[in-house]
Amino acid sequence: MKSMERRTVHIPAIGCEGCIRTIKLALSEIEGVREVQADVNTKNVTIVWDERTSWDAIHACLVEINYPPQAVVQA
Amino acid sequence: MTSFQPSAEALPETVQVELPVVGMTCANCALTVERVVRRVPGVAEVSVNLATEHAQVRYHPGQAALAEIVAAIRKAGYDVAESTEEIAIEDAEQSARKAEIADRRRRALFGLLFAVPTFVISMSRDFGLFAAMFGEAFAPAHAHITPANAALNLVLFALAAPVQAFTGLPFYVHAFKALRNRTANMDVLVALGATAAFGWSLAVLLGLAHGHVYFETSALILALISVGKYLEARAKGRASEAIRKLMQLAPKTARVIRNGVEQEIPTSQIRIGDVIVVRPGERIATDGVVVGGHSSVDESAITGESMPRDKGVGDRVIGGTLNVDGVLRYEATRVGRDTFLAQIVRLVAQAQGSKAPIQALADRVSAVFVPTVIAIALLTFAGWWLLSGNGERALINAVAVLVVACPCALGLATPTAIMVGMGKGAEIGVLFKSSAALEQLAHLKVAVFDKTGTLTQGRPSVQAVIAFGEATPERVLNLAAQAEHASEHPIAQAIRAAAEARGLATQPPEWFQAVPGRGILAVVREGERALRVAVGNATLMHLQGIALDQAAQHRIQQLRAEGHTVAIVAAEGQALGAIGLMDTPKPEAHDGLAQLRAMGVRTIMLTGDHRQAAQAIAYRLGIDEVIAEVLPTDKADHVSRLRAALHGPRTLAMIGDGINDAPALAAADVGIAMARGADVALEAADVTLVHNDVRDVARAVRLAQQTLRGVRQNLFWAFFYNVLLIPTAALGVFQSYGPILAAGAMAFSSLFVVGNSLRLRRLPIR
Numbered sequence: 001m002k003s004m005e006r007r008t009v010h011i012p013a014i015g016c017e018g019c020i021r022t023i024k025l026a027l028s029e030i031e032g033v034r035e036v037q038a039d040v041n042t043k044n045v046t047i048v049w050d051e052r053t054s055w056d057a058i059h060a061c062l063v064e065i066n067y068p069p070q071a072v073v074q075a
Numbered sequence: 076m077t078s079f080q081p082s083a084e085a086l087p088e089t090v091q092v093e094l095p096v097v098g099m100t101c102a103n104c105a106l107t108v109e110r111v112v113r114r115v116p117g118v119a120e121v122s123v124n125l126a127t128e129h130a131q132v133r134y135h136p137g138q139a140a141l142a143e144i145v146a147a148i149r150k151a152g153y154d155v156a157e158s159t160e161e162i163a164i165e166d167a168e169q170s171a172r173k174a175e176i177a178d179r180r181r182r183a184l185f186g187l188l189f190a191v192p193t194f195v196i197s198m199s200r201d202f203g204l205f206a207a208m209f210g211e212a213f214a215p216a217h218a219h220i221t222p223a224n225a226a227l228n229l230v231l232f233a234l235a236a237p238v239q240a241f242t243g244l245p246f247y248v249h250a251f252k253a254l255r256n257r258t259a260n261m262d263v264l265v266a267l268g269a270t271a272a273f274g275w276s277l278a279v280l281l282g283l284a285h286g287h288v289y290f291e292t293s294a295l296i297l298a299l300i301s302v303g304k305y306l307e308a309r310a311k312g313r314a315s316e317a318i319r320k321l322m323q324l325a326p327k328t329a330r331v332i333r334n335g336v337e338q339e340i341p342t343s344q345i346r347i348g349d350v351i352v353v354r355p356g357e358r359i360a361t362d363g364v365v366v367g368g369h370s371s372v373d374e375s376a377i378t379g380e381s382m383p384r385d386k387g388v389g390d391r392v393i394g395g396t397l398n399v400d401g402v403l404r405y406e407a408t409r410v411g412r413d414t415f416l417a418q419i420v421r422l423v424a425q426a427q428g429s430k431a432p433i434q435a436l437a438d439r440v441s442a443v444f445v446p447t448v449i450a451i452a453l454l455t456f457a458g459w460w461l462l463s464g465n466g467e468r469a470l471i472n473a474v475a476v477l478v479v480a481c482p483c484a485l486g487l488a489t490p491t492a493i494m495v496g497m498g499k500g501a502e503i504g505v506l507f508k509s510s511a512a513l514e515q516l517a518h519l520k521v522a523v524f525d526k527t528g529t530l531t532q533g534r535p536s537v538q539a540v541i542a543f544g545e546a547t548p549e550r551v552l553n554l555a556a557q558a559e560h561a562s563e564h565p566i567a568q569a570i571r572a573a574a575e576a577r578g579l580a581t582q583p584p585e586w587f588q589a590v591p592g593r594g595i596l597a598v599v600r601e602g603e604r605a606l607r608v609a610v611g612n613a614t615l616m617h618l619q620g621i622a623l624d625q626a627a628q629h630r631i632q633q634l635r636a637e638g639h640t641v642a643i644v645a646a647e648g649q650a651l652g653a654i655g656l657m658d659t660p661k662p663e664a665h666d667g668l669a670q671l672r673a674m675g676v677r678t679i680m681l682t683g684d685h686r687q688a689a690q691a692i693a694y695r696l697g698i699d700e701v702i703a704e705v706l707p708t709d710k711a712d713h714v715s716r717l718r719a720a721l722h723g724p725r726t727l728a729m730i731g732d733g734i735n736d737a738p739a740l741a742a743a744d745v746g747i748a749m750a751r752g753a754d755v756a757l758e759a760a761d762v763t764l765v766h767n768d769v770r771d772v773a774r775a776v777r778l779a780q781q782t783l784r785g786v787r788q789n790l791f792w793a794f795f796y797n798v799l800l801i802p803t804a805a806l807g808v809f810q811s812y813g814p815i816l817a818a819g820a821m822a823f824s825s826l827f828v829v830g831n832s833l834r835l836r837r838l839p840i841r
Contacts, residue, residue, distance in 0.1 A: 015101030021152045022107045
């Protein structure tokens, strides 16, 4: 069985559904990202990924698209 | 006409477009759009305004396509408002053109500002004016340079150097590009002459060589030719304004029935399958099929067909056409970029883009002249070196050949003649949009005419009135005219005009009702009696229960076969007669075509009409060839095919007036539009005939030939004196009289060129 990791982070830059779409689109391009859930009200995003990628790669992607994660809500 | 080809090398460095972006809801969305657009290779700059929902993008057209930018935005989950793409491209083209004109103007003015004083100072010295005023120190020196003359040379250098750098830059850039393509155009000639004159003079100034300075030659060549280029840039045709006009034809909003509710939505949001309601006087928003109601629809803007078409359930309607009298409900079958209108837009754009730039006459002459001059210069150098053994002497004479060979007046030769030609055209009602059109038209071999509105009146007129049984044609026409008294329908207008022409007094009906798409019902007075009258098509008669006997049906059928549109007239349930209407040839069309044929031009009629009707008109007009039953979207293909069969300088002109002619007008070497025609046709065409007169095509050709003759004469005079001086330079006698001879050559050739252009102005056009 593949090892899966899950992390929920707070992204204060989220302002609307458009932002969430952008984040989902960008993260879905990373091979290994399995699931992205986001809530526009709490600005929390939960990401599930497997061993083909790493948190560092996901973090870098979020920074690149101008949605840097601030705090880890749940590791 | 002279260089600055609309080819890739003439493309502006970057263009700016403004794209309306849909779907941005917060500041981060704007940042996202900026980010994805910036990542497209070739994009130089991007800024997104969230409030106005627009993205300003500056990009290199050679490296990035607008489509890629739009795709990037769409991929990020946002949208670019449909149909505005083309407009955005156009804005970019237009601003690029404006920038080009402003740039040329700046460089030309700058050049003149410096070149004129250089010329005046230099000539004052060479002709001994300074010597007479300020003493012998300023005498035109040959042997050794006095300090006063050295100082003067420095002044001349200071004046000429900025011209070389600023005004000369585009010439050097274009000359370099031409040489890389292994061709020599006018820019190469100008760059060569200016460099030889300036380089030589600089060498003299630095004491590396001895002799005269030619700073004024270098400055004046660049300045005068820049003036010519500026005039030309101004005269060059506008970009595809046609596309913008086309897009405006479709209405902005439409009333759609969704969930049983009628609501007004933007046209861009119509989906296939939507049912749309269109009222009388409104334009149809998109292509579709009628599902309810009946009406007549004026499709003249699209098809050029003057007679409104009757539409009922199951009939197709075209977006952009005008609904005349009834309420229609139709289902959208094609939307956005698939509509007929969008197809025409693409065809126009394609045709405009695929036209190869024609090489200007001045460039063609230069292509031969430049290598010849260089060969003579090399021969001069080799000859002197071998014969005298003096390398410096040989070099001086070789450079002198290059300096005298460059014709200053070259830059004025084409634009002055063209401007006179265009000016004369404007006086007689022939508006040329580009100078290229003038040159192309001079070589006209094939003239392709649209039929409706171009060769014909574009509206129906009464050609036949027949009466059944005991009725008289007068009575038939009179009753019809009274019933149609208040109608604006083209058929009604034609019937009234015919009645008036026959001296029949008509009065308004006591009652009337238009039956959309079918005709009219009315109660009219005839003497003491009031009659129920019906005027319209067979469907109307059928609905009114009016029977047509065999003989009547036969005669109506006959009229139709001859190409008539038939209006049947009935009173009190009895068919009285029928009126045959037809779009007839313009009275002057026959003469206009005869003039063209006398000039050796093949005349062809291109029409969507049935072969029989088209041939009947063609026979009356005496046209060489008929291509009938052509779909509107295929007109451009026919023109391209005919054009491909022509060789050498022979050209093809398309003459038309409808939107459906626009792609063909753009595809032809020269597109000629009737001023009464659709805006789009006028924009797609290169020439507009203000008087809508077919004879003006022949006049335009004669004017073009006359102008081209003028250009050739001007080019001759521009080169003549310079060519005369080449032997004196090659033989080495130039050094002693050179400056004066060179100045004389410049002055004389410029005077002759301008004088010849002015002479053209007074020549009558037959």
